Amino acid sequence: MNVIAFYIAAAIAVVTTVLVITRKNAVQALLYLAISLISVAVIFYDLGAPFIAVLEVIIYAGSIIVLFIFVIMMLNLGQRATLAEAKLLQPRMWIGPALLAAILVAELVYLLARGNTGAPAAHVISPKQVGLALYGPYLIGVELSSMLLMAALVGAYHLGWHKQSKPETQDVHREYATSLDTGGGPVRAGSGRTAGAA
Amino acid sequence: MTLAAVLFALGVAGLLVRRNLLFILMSIEVMLNAAGLAFVAVGARWAQADGQVMFIFILAMAASEVSVGLALVLQLYHQFESLDADAASQMKG
Numbered sequence: 001m002n003v004i005a006f007y008i009a010a011a012i013a014v015v016t017t018v019l020v021i022t023r024k025n026a027v028q029a030l031l032y033l034a035i036s037l038i039s040v041a042v043i044f045y046d047l048g049a050p051f052i053a054v055l056e057v058i059i060y061a062g063s064i065i066v067l068f069i070f071v072i073m074m075l076n077l078g079q080r081a082t083l084a085e086a087k088l089l090q091p092r093m094w095i096g097p098a099l100l101a102a103i104l105v106a107e108l109v110y111l112l113a114r115g116n117t118g119a120p121a122a123h124v125i126s127p128k129q130v131g132l133a134l135y136g137p138y139l140i141g142v143e144l145s146s147m148l149l150m151a152a153l154v155g156a157y158h159l160g161w162h163k164q165s166k167p168e169t170q171d172v173h174r175e176y177a178t179s180l181d182t183g184g185g186p187v188r189a190g191s192g193r194t195a196g197a198a
Numbered sequence: 199m200t201l202a203a204v205l206f207a208l209g210v211a212g213l214l215v216r217r218n219l220l221f222i223l224m225s226i227e228v229m230l231n232a233a234g235l236a237f238v239a240v241g242a243r244w245a246q247a248d249g250q251v252m253f254i255f256i257l258a259m260a261a262s263e264v265s266v267g268l269a270l271v272l273q274l275y276h277q278f279e280s281l282d283a284d285a286a287s288q289m290k291g
Contacts, residue, residue, distance in 0.1 A: 052254075160272060
């Protein structure tokens with residue numbers, strides 16, 4: 001295990017994650033999230049888990065990020081959303097949650113430092129071992145996760161199916177959109193209903 | 199392990215601070231990734247493959263969660279013309 005590489009990748013991961021949760025533009029945050037996931041993949045490789053590192057890059061940094069990007073493209077957010085985010089990201093908004101998270105970090109680090117969890121051994125676990133464990137004692141887990149993925153597929157298809165809402169409810173939603181003081185009001189009220197059917 | 203804790207706490211902070219639904223989903227991804235990192239680190243500490251198996255399950259769960267979550271985000275955006283999580287608090291039925 002290369003300690004220097006571990007600390008470099010860990011620093012990159014923490015810095016990019018901080019940048020993810022402080023960006024106003026969703027696409028910038030997504031790119032930082034991709035860098036964070038790739039640095040975590042480097043950490044996995046350093047911990048002796050090459051198979052997991054490859055899976056992290058393919059599935060997290062590949063498919064999940066692409067899914068986010070597609071949704072951002074379909075939503076077609078403009079400058080208005082960035083301005084609304086800028087209004088929400090004032091110090092009095094984030095100081096409380098940041099304090100709570102800092103307390104959580106301190107507690108976890110204290111607990112981890114008390115129990116002597118030494119540095120992980122430089123023991124590479126090959127994909128063969130992972131596969132044997134996965135299809136041996138964890139076979140029921142594999143079946144359950146396949147059911148979960150199937151349920152997610154059906155659920156995403158069902159939710160993505162774009163129903164035509166009734167006219168009176170549409171008016172209620174338009175009124176709600178005007179009552180929001182997010183700058184321009186219902187700029188695209190109505191136009192978004194036909195665009196996202198793909 | 200400390201890195202996993204720090205990343206998890208950053209995810210919690212992001213979840214609490216942001217009200218944009220996309221950022222909330224990204225924070226959930228960060229938290230799941232931190233949990234997976236903890237599993238893999240512990241698996242490497244005791245030289246067992248179980249940690250990596252658990253990470254594969256977390257990966258499947260994260261993928262399904264984010265697909266359903268993003269479909270819900272699309273529906274909510276079509277309903278409310280906004281990504282603010284507070285907009286969903288007035289839904290009826």
